[in-house]
Amino acid sequence: MFGIGEWVHKITRCLDTELSLTRLRQQETLDEVVAGRTVLITGASSGIGRATALRFGAAGATVALVARREAELRAVATEIEALGGKPYVYPCDLTDFAALDAMAAQVLSDHGGVDVLINNAGRSIRRRLDESYDRFHDFDRTMRLNYFAPVRLMLAVVPGMRERKYGSIINILSIGNLAGGPGYSAYTASKAALDALCVNLQVETRTDDVRFTSVFMPMVRTAMIAKNEIYQDARALTPEQAAGAIADGVIGRPRRIAPILGRFTVLLDHLIPETLDDVRAKFYQQGL
Structure with missing residues (x-):
């Protein structure tokens, strides 16, 4: 039985391989898909959001940058x-729904609409169940940013x-939604809710050529994982590689x-759930 670090390493390597094969099948480039379109990216001030904003800006998109920290957005x-792109800065605390609504209205007023929405901003929290009995607010705050804000x-x-008959919505989820994430229950639950919602929204909007893509992102080397010692030596994507996966989502x-x-x-979890529970419990006991 291998440990959680090697498991994460294997999953990350699998995504690298899958994305390489996907790119061989692509008929269009990112420039061809997003040039002249408006792309709204949340959490754009650092990490995955920043790398994604740079990639889409360089491809000719009009990029609406959203995050709390205005100086970093600028x-x-x-x-x-400097890359020849067209950025617009919209500082906003997405957990303040009045501010979020005002920001969204301003973006729509400024650009006439959004063609691509990338729900990247998120809160990760690592806390065991026995540490959470009197901390319902952890679940409330996590759902507020990870689920209700994207909604x-x-x-x-x-x-x-729907009116323009085109749209792409990219939701950044977690590999924990597929492989399990004990200790991260509030985080994975909030991301699972977003995917479950879009399964149904996709049915209603498919004939309008609006598409919802869930990216089950493996570990990415950002500030979000910096405090977890278990992941210090584990293989992780760079923010630029993660941005590449998002670009693939918008293209295809x-x-x-x-x-x-x-x-x-996921398939094994449906076939032998008790066995998978035992495996996850072993990982958890190793310190996840």
């Missing part, structure tokens, strides 16, 4: 301008997408992007 905007943004931009617009090993784990 620094990203400067980088995009409000989708409700704001989807009507225009698949329903899901996920490592093959993660998909296989």
